[in-house]
Amino acid sequence: MLNAEGEDIHMPTSSNLRIGQRLVRYRKQAGIDQADLAKAAGISQPTYSRLERGETQATLPHIYLIATALDVRPDAIIGRQDQEERVLCSARTDGGPCDMAAMKQRLLDYLEASSYLTEMGY
Incomplete structure (x- = not known):
């Protein structure tokens, strides 16, 4: 299913949920709200919110932009x-x-x- 922005939205997968949990953890550690982080990363707040909920699969550009905005390594978000x-x-x-x-x-x-x-x- 596509949203109004043309993004694929689907039921959360375990991988997407784990990435979303890491996004929440790093965002809260940075003391920043979703809107400010989305703006700093150059993505829309609704998209970022869906990433945190695991409803949208994070692309490599998403991960890179968010990691840069949070000042963490991309693999910290992906999680090994x-x-x-x-x-x-x-x-x-x-x-x-x-x-x-x-x-x-x-x-x-x-x-x-x-x-x-x-x-x-x-």
Whole structure:
């Protein structure tokens, strides 16, 4: 089905929904509303809203424009599931959520330990 702007609108797919969830998360982290982000990205607000709801498939130009407006990498919006799972796993030791500062500290501790063990010949 096409909307008035000629865009294909369909039922949300799991992939579109995951991208939409990431868009919401990054937009809220930036402290910006949909209208301002759409304007900054050069797309219409209704189109952006449909992207967040997963009703429209994000094109590469959409992703690039939105990522640029949010100052994030396009692959952060697309999401690499294996990468996300590795980051989440490294951030937790007890199965619970972990804030970014704690995750960074754990990663730094790991790198320091790895360097030490390498120097010791292990």
